[in-house]
Amino acid sequence: MRNFDEFFLMSTVDAKRYAVEVLKYFTADEETVCTEIGDGNINYVFKVYSKKDGRSVVIKQADKLLRSSGRPLDTYRNKIEAAILATEAKLAPGLVPEVYHYDDIMFALSMEDISEYKNLRKELADGKMFSHLAETLSDFVALTLLPTTDLVMDRAEKKKNSAFFTNVELCDITEDLVLTEPYYNYKKRNIIFPGNEEFVKQHLYDDEELHCYVAKLRNNFMNKSQALIHGDLHTGSVFANERGIKVIDPEFAFYGPMGYDIGNVIANLFFAMFNKLYTSSEISEFIDYCKTTISDFFDLSFRKISEQYDKLVNFPLYKNADFKKDYIADIIRDSCGYAGTEIIRRTVGDSKVFDITSVSDAESRIAMERHLIKLGIDLIKNAANITCGADVLEML
Numbered sequence: 001m002r003n004f005d006e007f008f009l010m011s012t013v014d015a016k017r018y019a020v021e022v023l024k025y026f027t028a029d030e031e032t033v034c035t036e037i038g039d040g041n042i043n044y045v046f047k048v049y050s051k052k053d054g055r056s057v058v059i060k061q062a063d064k065l066l067r068s069s070g071r072p073l074d075t076y077r078n079k080i081e082a083a084i085l086a087t088e089a090k091l092a093p094g095l096v097p098e099v100y101h102y103d104d105i106m107f108a109l110s111m112e113d114i115s116e117y118k119n120l121r122k123e124l125a126d127g128k129m130f131s132h133l134a135e136t137l138s139d140f141v142a143l144t145l146l147p148t149t150d151l152v153m154d155r156a157e158k159k160k161n162s163a164f165f166t167n168v169e170l171c172d173i174t175e176d177l178v179l180t181e182p183y184y185n186y187k188k189r190n191i192i193f194p195g196n197e198e199f200v201k202q203h204l205y206d207d208e209e210l211h212c213y214v215a216k217l218r219n220n221f222m223n224k225s226q227a228l229i230h231g232d233l234h235t236g237s238v239f240a241n242e243r244g245i246k247v248i249d250p251e252f253a254f255y256g257p258m259g260y261d262i263g264n265v266i267a268n269l270f271f272a273m274f275n276k277l278y279t280s281s282e283i284s285e286f287i288d289y290c291k292t293t294i295s296d297f298f299d300l301s302f303r304k305i306s307e308q309y310d311k312l313v314n315f316p317l318y319k320n321a322d323f324k325k326d327y328i329a330d331i332i333r334d335s336c337g338y339a340g341t342e343i344i345r346r347t348v349g350d351s352k353v354f355d356i357t358s359v360s361d362a363e364s365r366i367a368m369e370r371h372l373i374k375l376g377i378d379l380i381k382n383a384a385n386i387t388c389g390a391d392v393l394e395m396l
């Protein structure tokens with residue numbers, strides 16, 4: 001039996017022992033069950049629970065090799081995930097799983113089991129409509145983002161944070177997959193649905209005007225260390241039930257533009273809507289729900305960010321009303337731009353979402369993808385003219 005004093009990738013048997021010996025979550029004689037519940041392509045996630053009373057813990061382990069492709073990926077991502085979850089738990093109590101333990105040797109993060117909440121992407125695909133979604137998602141972004149900026153934090157502290165959260169390899173993934181390849185396919189990894197090759201060439205590869213906007217968004221992503229962002233806030237990172245949400249999987253976190261998180265939420269809500277729009281005939285209620293949720297999420301996020309601003313920002317120059325207005329307008333612009341890049345990359349890039357891939361009728365899929373690409377482009381090109389949720393829906 002191996003000790004936990006040197007890294008190795010755990011099996012379910014190891015994880016059970018880990019929960020006893022390292023976490024001391026169960027006693028040695030307690031009967032437990034462990035299953036590997038990871039459904040992502042990066043890490044391993046073990047759930048261990050007691051047969052006696054059902055108490056459970058989730059252990060997320062980062063291997064040195066990527067689960068899907070086997071290529072190396074820096075395990076520091078696990079430390080970043082543990083640290084940002086702890087920060088978010090303080091800023092937005094109840095909206096993330098509680099971290100119980102972080103292990104620097106095993107690259108294992110042990111946390112609260114949030115199995116009572118379900119993957120939001122899947123719930124939306126099943127047609128579930130949570131009435132709280134605009135409210136809870138906007139709470140998450142408003143409560144977690146602004147307080148980590150140096151408008152609010154001590155500026156030296158923020159610089160230290162920004163160094164700690166430097167996430168070279170995971171940012172590199174975003175810089176390529178999201179902010180480069182859909183427009184400049186230099187790694188030849190794009191997967192274009194047959195029939196859309198010419199459309200993609202014309203609208204994404206050959207549009208110089210679009211490239212200027214995307215270059216700005218890419219440069220902005222790499223240089224604007226504005227706030228501690230989640231970095232991968234799609235609907236598969238949000239778990240929901242009737243009572244609320246839990247946000248998981250912030251391993252892409254770093255100091256970047258706030259609008260990246262907000263834009264990701266908007267884009268992924270659009271995917272849920274487009275899936276129904278192109279697959280189902282009885283759709284009007286769900287489509288209306290998606291539209292209202294997108295629009296309300298947008299408006300509530302910026303209203304709440306503005307309220308947070310008034311409450312938390314004390315530095316006299318930053319209390320200047322025009323500066324505040326510009327600062328928030330800039331976040332709005334970023335949010336629309338990154339909503340656009342997320343929509344486009346999930347459509348033509350190699351990391352797709354099943355909202356898109358599950359549309360099995362080829363003609364519908366071709367039409368849906370063109371519609372999505374146009375929406376993405378419009379959001380990117382018109383970002384500066386969008387001021388409210390209704391304007392976002394106008395882009396449809």
Ligand code: ADP
Binds near residue numbers: 111
């Ligand atoms: P990856 O980084 O590999 O994408 P995730 O953090 O998304 O891994 O976790 C993969 C899956 O494991 C999630 O989709 C979810 O089903 C499950 N999971 C992760 N964290 C928890 C948790 N705290 N409680 C319950 N299930 C979890």
Ligand code: MG
Binds near residue numbers: 040042249251
């Ligand atoms: Mg992940």
